Amino acid sequence: MNFTEKAVIMNASEMNRAIKRMAHEIIEANKGVENLALLGVQRRGVPLARMLGDAIKSVEGTEVPQGSLDITFYRDDLSTLGPTPQVSSTEMPFDVNEKIIILVDDVLYTGRTVRAALDVIMDWGRPEAIRLAVLVDRGHRELPIRPDFVGKNVPTSLREIIKVKVMDFDEKEEVVVGEVDGK
């Protein structure tokens, strides 16, 4: 199975500008940062949540608590999991009760990851609200889920793949669209 890159749809500075704008939108919608917490979905949602946190801090001067979420054990596709399920850890360094949680992921597609992430959060407590922030919304939802904060809307075909690259895992920042062949 080969991934062929077709185009870069966001470069590093476009990604950073989008994240700054999303940070402003989050602050505005929340009228400040009180009670806010950022929760990145493993793996690429985690560095994105950190970038959002940094951007919020540079505007408001306040550190927003951050955590990470692993949804592997909440998936609805156990029988079709890949050869080696990648299980990472859930870190919840704050009490989710009464918090306004900003759930952060790189790409919003079918909505099934978000569905699982909501269940994970509910198992930790009862937040006041959960909002969804994604860098790329590529459409093709299979569940009634919509994002509150979007970096970029990218209409795609079902054959296409969106890859968000972040420093932590890919040594560069960009968003590319490509196709998988030879399956």
Add this chain to the structure above:
Amino acid sequence: MILKNKDVLGLEELSAEEILGVLEIASRFRAVFDRPVRSVPIMRGRTVVNFFHEPSTRTRISFELAEKRLSADIVNFSTATSSFSKGETLRDTAENLAAMKIDMLIIRHGSAGASHYLAKVLECSVINAGDGAHEHPTQGLLDIMTMRQRLGDLRGKKVTIIGDIAHSRVARSNIWGLKKLGAEVTLCGPPTMVPGGLAHLGVNIEFDLKKAVADADVLNVLRIQLERHSSKSFPGNREYHRMYGITEDLVRTLKPEAIVMHPGPMNRDVEISSEVADGPRQVILDQVANGVAVRMALIYLLSGGDPGALGVGQD
């Protein structure tokens, strides 16, 4: 796939990579225990049958908790209340279960090879929860997990297993697993309980307890199965304790970082003295907690099914 076969019957059949893969997933499940909600929904709608043909409290509860924390549906049955007492054969019972469409069978049986036999006959996954004196793979895995938490990589580490090796499936699973991970294993116990033939598994045999534990990193103390061989293998509990019991005096001579393990249930002041059993070296309750995590990992991994069906994980 982390696990290559549909069943987990013994550590003899698992590779070092499979063992480490299971333990990696188990450590993730361990983290779930510290949350307000200690279960995850991944096995919703799957049915697991716990078939215990021999008395067991700890292993059965541990399996049951593991299944519940994965949200599986559970059916328990033990010999006393089943048609076994009406004379049905093992195969008939198992095939009847399979006809009712179950996803997994956990079996504890007094005869070595019972789980292997059922694994061949049944389409569903089978996990061996102890078969005679043969293997007890989940105990072996939880022991190895506990050792790795304390000692890290087990290559070159010295593990001494003490007690009734001859009747112990725990010992055999430990030996297979530890050898694969590069540990050095020494067996120690009264000559009546340590068959010399085990040396062909690549282990040292030492009858003198002091020598056997002198430079050990781990003492894995087996239960003396008092109910199994009352007076045949050793003269009496007191004499056993004097010769092979793990006492505070002995523990003082150990390496400073050495740990003491016991698969339970303990016979206090027979194979292990109360001071040691409650002392700072023991990791017995860690073993119990790891047991649930290891069983969750195995059940989860065996249910993973169809490899490679998922493309680039994006949704």
